[in-house]
Amino acid sequence: MDKLKIAAEKKSPICIGLDTELSYLPKSLLQKDIALSEKLFLFNKEIIDATEDLAACFKVQIAFYEALGMEGLLAYKNTLAYLKRQGLLSIGDIKRGDIQSTQAKYVEGHLRGDFEADMVTLSAYMGEDALSPFYEDLKRGDKGVFVLLHTSNPSAGDLQNLQAGEKKVYEHMGDLLEKWGAPFIGEEGFSAIGAVAGLTYPKEFALLSKRYPKMFFLIPGYGAQGGKGEDLQQVFRDGIHGVVNSSRGIITAHLHKPEGEHFAIHCREKALAMKEDLCRW
Amino acid sequence: MDKLKIAAEKKSPICIGLDTELSYLPKSLLQKDIALSEKLFLFNKEIIDATEDLAACFKVQIAFYEALGMEGLLAYKNTLAYLKRQGLLSIGDIKRGDIQSTQAKYVEGHLRGDFEADMVTLSAYMGEDALSPFYEDLKRGDKGVFVLLHTSNPSAGDLQNLQAGEKKVYEHMGDLLEKWGAPFIGEEGFSAIGAVAGLTYPKEFALLSKRYPKMFFLIPGYGAQGGKGEDLQQVFRDGIHGVVNSSRGIITAHLHKPEGEHFAIHCREKALAMKEDLCRW
Numbered sequence: 390m391d392k393l394k395i396a397a398e399k400k401s402p403i404c405i406g407l408d409t410e411l412s413y414l415p416k417s418l419l420q421k422d423i424a425l426s427e428k429l430f431l432f433n434k435e436i437i438d439a440t441e442d443l444a445a446c447f448k449v450q451i452a453f454y455e456a457l458g459m460e461g462l463l464a465y466k467n468t469l470a471y472l473k474r475q476g477l478l479s480i481g482d483i484k485r486g487d488i489q490s491t492q493a494k495y496v497e498g499h500l501r502g503d504f505e506a507d508m509v510t511l512s513a514y515m516g517e518d519a520l521s522p523f524y525e526d527l528k529r530g531d532k533g534v535f536v537l538l539h540t541s542n543p544s545a546g547d548l549q550n551l552q553a554g555e556k557k558v559y560e561h562m563g564d565l566l567e568k569w570g571a572p573f574i575g576e577e578g579f580s581a582i583g584a585v586a587g588l589t590y591p592k593e594f595a596l597l598s599k600r601y602p603k604m605f606f607l608i609p610g611y612g613a614q615g616g617k618g619e620d621l622q623q624v625f626r627d628g629i630h631g632v633v634n635s636s637r638g639i640i641t642a643h644l645h646k647p648e649g650e651h652f653a654i655h656c657r658e659k660a661l662a663m664k665e666d667l668c669r670w
Numbered sequence: 671m672d673k674l675k676i677a678a679e680k681k682s683p684i685c686i687g688l689d690t691e692l693s694y695l696p697k698s699l700l701q702k703d704i705a706l707s708e709k710l711f712l713f714n715k716e717i718i719d720a721t722e723d724l725a726a727c728f729k730v731q732i733a734f735y736e737a738l739g740m741e742g743l744l745a746y747k748n749t750l751a752y753l754k755r756q757g758l759l760s761i762g763d764i765k766r767g768d769i770q771s772t773q774a775k776y777v778e779g780h781l782r783g784d785f786e787a788d789m790v791t792l793s794a795y796m797g798e799d800a801l802s803p804f805y806e807d808l809k810r811g812d813k814g815v816f817v818l819l820h821t822s823n824p825s826a827g828d829l830q831n832l833q834a835g836e837k838k839v840y841e842h843m844g845d846l847l848e849k850w851g852a853p854f855i856g857e858e859g860f861s862a863i864g865a866v867a868g869l870t871y872p873k874e875f876a877l878l879s880k881r882y883p884k885m886f887f888l889i890p891g892y893g894a895q896g897g898k899g900e901d902l903q904q905v906f907r908d909g910i911h912g913v914v915n916s917s918r919g920i921i922t923a924h925l926h927k928p929e930g931e932h933f934a935i936h937c938r939e940k941a942l943a944m945k946e947d948l949c950r951w
Contacts, residue, residue, distance in 0.1 A: 456783060466739070502736075516825030518825040552834060
């Protein structure tokens, strides 16, 4: 998490979400006589190259690639490998959550193997077993995880907002994450166990970020999902303790614009506008 | 779910879990001069061929394949395709849970695309949004989902057992699943929205299966995880309303036996023993 915090301070607290769909690809790229995986990868690469000085990290949402089957997953793999080669930070947005022996396999695949990322997202409905297989890699200091805490979607509250004693379910989850994350505090003061907390519920987010000062947040919900920069300005006034993800808002910026060779210029412009929106404090 | 209920009655309520690791493969297969994906697939195929008359369905745990990267996922894909060709029922054990637009991508990948299965497992920490993109496919009647309810692992209770009002969190989840599943009741009386409930907590399981008579269960925790057939005999006395998964117990039955051409005979024997253990009621 140290690296991410430093990158967020140096560049901006923006996480660019590469939720790449075929319909986002410029026609000129779609019509090239190359494999589908190569088209998807080149699309991502152009956006990465055009924005890498503006974004703290890139999040690759694996669902979009699984939807495209083996070719999609090859693009997922190649995108993460490219980020690594460029020295850029990556989040594999996989939201895996299972029993220990199964989670250990996800560690093999997503922190070490073909799909290696610097950080991954996890779901802990099954409790600490979903996290403990990651501890060995977290201890070494260069990997991190973000666990679902209070998500940005409309039905987030179905389970997360249930009142359980004096706390809501998501607050229980937060307290557990704080406890589990305590052994992994880095030099910048943040645990390698971070949390996903949506910007669409700004009040709850502000409370969470106060309640857990050592927790680094992955914050979805900006732009397409309705969250605004001003919601974060209060929260980030005391320093950066999270990255704000934008996917569609940035990677579809070129659609409905006249098509040129350099579609990613439009994505860069959107990322710049987002940086301005976020960094007004 | 109709098809699964019928298969469970005709064959047995066994679900064979193909959690395939390289270390499970017989040496003769490992040393063959073929691609890794082919070795993994042939291992699965032998087990499927040797047990298909005994098992209601086969569950393929994708984590084991993701751990082996692109080659692993090719084996995952080919295993599901083979099950389909043979007219056998498959569960893609993916436990995905995300916002609607992302879950819609998992539908594309896992109910329709390269990784098509008859049923998949899901996690609903994010609420109904994790399920609603599947409704269209569930309505058509030949697909099903199993959502994490009360899992079989040691730390299942961290979140699931929190007391929230008069009910525990997992009971709230069960009530939600019952509500969401109500429009999808099939001819056999079960909803296409089933639930994962572990055998390692037999009392809780018995209560759940009474509380939700229209819910079909995927029941992990038999064998390696400690669950016993006798725990199920009470529950299944009134009819079959779930399938019991065994993975390692069956697919490693040939290890530490003298190696022959037909390693899967040992897997068949274990499946037969499990059938006897389960079907004594």
